[in-house]
Amino acid sequence: MFSIKKARQLALPILSLCASVAFTSCDSESDNPTPVEANPFVVSLAVAGSDGVFTYYTVPFEDVMSGTLSAVGQGVEQPGYYEFTQFDNTIYSIGGLDNKDVVGISQGEDGQLQRIGNVSFESGLADLIEVDANTLLGLELSSGSDMVKFHTIDANAVTVTNTRQRPVSDITNLRVPAYAGMRISGNHLFLSYYISDPATFNTAYTDKAQVAVYTYPGLEFVKVIEDERTGPIGGFNTKSGLIKDEKGDIYALSHSNPxxxxxxxxxxxxxxxxxxxEAAFDQNYFFDVEEVTGGKNIAHLKYLGNGKALAEINTAANTDQVRWSDGPLRTAIVDLYNKTVTYIDGIPEHPGHGRRLSALHNESFVYMAIQHNDKRNFVYKIDLQNNTATKGAEVNANFVAGFFRL
Structure with a gap:
């Protein structure tokens, strides 16, 4: 097995390549001083200390298009390693490595950010998805366990209400499956994965796509569906192997990017x-991404609506990529229905962060933070009507781990 030190090197956004940012810490128990209604944008800022350990500050802002975004003296503070996702009006921080907890962050009656609940898991959650307005589903899939664990979570109290365990051997007898994506459609749950050696992270099995199918809500194993038109679904820590449209159709992204x-x-x-x-791959649909992009692959995908998705596309062919680099990337809009890729004008080629894509979709715009080659981070506002972007505020952090609006 990798050491904790090595695991941090792979899990923290390219992580160790980012320089530490000078920063004045805030009191982790204090509330942010400004009501959220006056600051509708909420950004989770990741800041590295001199020891290389990150602290995350989830902070409300009134404006993200001018000035500097900083967490000095405000925000919900969480040291360790966290990822962030939002369902309805609650942001959920998902802990990994030494932190195995999930905490809700929402607007209190006084208009300020507050923590909701705090539930811990033996191995930490691989991901958290929304079932309905009151219910979330968490997944534990760890190299240290021979079980796939599904946790039903009360979205309001952030407490576990039910746990179902299923053997990993249902999915594969090859090494440990690495998580790539999870979605529920109708009465099925789809779990995408790839096979990764837990000691070296090498991927010796790349000749087909595989998705495990379970019943929902019973979470009984049904089968594994496979397709040899492309390789495994998803990639390390991207969490975007599966997305779902308004019709309930599931789209599975494969790239095998080094x-x-x-x-x-x-x-x-x-x-x-x-x-x-259905519980099978549609043989009448295949989006040949490399043909459309000239040999490039989509690394990250976030569904926006009406068949469109925000994408981060690696500008290097697989044979030229540096392993674990998560870049260089260009931002684009992918039309899943018409099988087209449109690059966004105004955003420079940039590195990724080796983790879930952080972007806010708000009406006709998408907000995301982009790191420039000099390691400075800036907000970019993407106009989805004309596929152009405008540079906004500078972000005083190593990277942005979450971008939300309450």
Missing amino acids: ANGYSQTTRDGGILRIRSG
Whole structure:
């Protein structure tokens, strides 16, 4: 097994390449001083200390397009390693490595950010998805366990209400499956994964896509569906292997990018589809991403609506990528229905952070933070009507781990 030190090097956004940012800490128990209604944007800022350990500050802001975004003296403070996601009006921080907890962050009656609940898990959650307005589903999938653990979580109290365990051997008898994505459609839950050696992270099995199918809500194992038109679904820590549209159709992203953890590539990258109500790959649909992009692959994908998704596309072919680099990237809009890729004007080529894509979709705009080659981070506002971007505030942090609006 990798040492904790090595695991941190892989899990923290490219992590160790980012320089520490000079920073004045805030009191972790204090409330942010300004009501959220006056500051509708909420940004989770990651700041590295002199020891290389990150602290995350979730902070409300009135404006993200001018000045500097800093967490000095405010925000919800969480030292360790966290990822962030939002469902309805609550932000959820998901702890990893030494932190195995999930905490909700929402607007209190006084208009200020407050913590909700605090539930811990033996191995930490691989991911957390929304079932409905009151229910979340968490997944534990760890190299230290021979069980796949599904946790039903009360979204309001952030407490576990039920746990179901299923053997990993249902999915594979090869090494440990690495998590790539999870979605519920109709009465099925789809779990995408790839096979990664837990000691070296090498990926010796890249000849086909695989998705495990379970019943929902019973969470009984049904089968594994496979497709040899492309390789494994998802990549290391991207969490975007599966996305779902308004019709309930599931789209599965494959790229086998060395920049996202793969040690080899044996199939061209592409996108598969599972139609709503079905539990098999649609043989009439294949989005050949490499053909459209000239040999490039999508590393990160975030669904926006009406068949469109925000994408981060690696500008280097797989044979030229530096392993674990998560870059260099260009931002684009992908049309899943028409199988097109449109690059965004105004955003420079940039590195990724080796983790879940952090971007806010708000009406006709997307807000995201981009790191420049000099390691400075800036907010960019993408206009989805004309596929252009405007540079906004500078971000006084190593990277942005979450971008939200309450």
